[in-house]
Amino acid sequence: MAVSDHVDLNGFVEGVKKRNPGQPEFVQAVQEVAEDIFDFIQDKEAYHREQILRRIAEPDRVISFRVCWEDDAGNIRVQRGWRVQNNNSIGPYKGGIRFHPSVTEGTLKFLAFEQTFKNALTGLPMGGGKGGSNFNPKGKSDREVMRFCQSFMNELYRHIGADIDVPAGDIGVGAREIGYMFGQYKRLTNEFTGVLTGKGLEYGGSLIRTEATGYGATYFLLNMLKTKGEDLQGKVAVISGSGNVATHAAEKVTMLGGKVVTLSDSDGFVHDPAGMTQEKINWVKQLKNVRRGRISEYVDAFPGSSYHADKTPWGVPCDVALPCATQNELLGADARLLVANGCKAVSEGANMPTDLEGVHVFKDARILFAPGKAANAGGVAVSGLEMSQNSARISWKEEELQRLLIDIMDGIHARCMEYGQQGGGYCDYVKGANIAGFKKVADAMLAYGVV
Secondary structure (H helix, E strand, C coil), X not given: CCHHHHCCHHHHHHHHHHHXXXXXXXXXXXXXXXXXXXXXXXXXXXXXXXXXXXXXXXXXXXXXXXXXXXXXXXXXEEEXXXXXXXXXXXXXXXXXXXECCCCCHHHHHHXXXXXXXXXXXXXXXXXXXXXXXXXXXXXXXXXXXXXXXXHHHHHHHHHCECCCEEEECECCECHHHHHHHHHHHHHHHCCCCCCXXXXXXXXXXXXXXXXHHHHHHHHHHHHXXXXXXXXXXXXXXXXXXXXXXXXXHXXXXXXXXXXXXXXXXXXXXXXXXXXXXXXXXXXXXHHHHCXXXXXXXXXXXXXXXXXXXXXXHHHCCCCEEEECCCCCCECHHHHHHHHHCCCCEEECCCCCCECHHHHHHHHHHCCEEECHHHHCCHHHHHHHHHHHHHHHCCCCCHHHHHHHHHHHHHHHHHHHXXXXXXXXXXXXXXXXXXXXXXXXXXHHHHHHCCC
């Protein structure tokens, strides 16, 4: 028998901790998956013999590099950049680039690990990767951001390609940053190829990419509610974040008849009991994307709303919740408060926004809870469609892309249901997503042998 047959869950997790010191988010992500996978693989000797879970939890490679750039005052600045290529068993590495001072190697390893399962769930041929830097674009001029992005790409271009690794945007990396990086890649390689997604429509981007993650999380939420004979009509929704994912989730919830009452940023949240209309959501988009302001300014524009500094919105009574800001923003105590206040469903728009204790609270309460690897896969799904359009040198119409996004989210929901049904009308979507994503990647790995 393989050695791994004699390792229990705790032993496996301890091994991950030992191999990855000082990387608690990565350990958390692996543990959350392993809790479900261990039961599933118990009687499947091939997975044990080939050490599949152990291999998925060890990135194919972690690339670390120095990024030097010059600020507007002529000072030389030095940041650190990374690209984590976790697993390419089912397609080229695919995952965003994040620019934020909190970025570390451990953060990116957790994101790349999650991305591996998320991409598998879409049904598209994409492996898992993630990259980024501890560069903070806030407060920087356009020229400073351009110089940083160009310097970042001066190293990254050696490790990516349309059939190798296709990065996209993430926190701190929007259309501006993608444009600067793609321009530098094109300059260095003398190639115009679909090596980045999230590009502008003028140079190979896809319609609805901006909306896709927030819309997808809302479609998944609607699919969960439908299993209970319900929809979003009249439902009160609390949403965290105020960036691309949060505002488009708010937009789609509103379109489907729900009432969004909160948005937030890293300084606090706003509560608007009257609900956020499309006009108000458009105002927030302008605030964040053009003026690059803070959510606290909302209360000056819309009387009747209130601002709560240094707090998260999870204490506001609601029917549904969509955490769309960042990892580990919804803690165990927050989860208990949501459940106590009657929240029926949670759909994660961010990557791992609920900590492990919170996940267990939602599972124990048997509420509808969609993990990010399933609920927020709409963004990478449309990125995959952008890759297809780039390869074929065509652009699909919005109606076709909207239909494909809905179909992909329906498919992810069905895969989670297949492996997550627990009886009594309850579906453990976390378990369903973990097993469905794992099985696809694992079976491909078995086919390749030990590589």
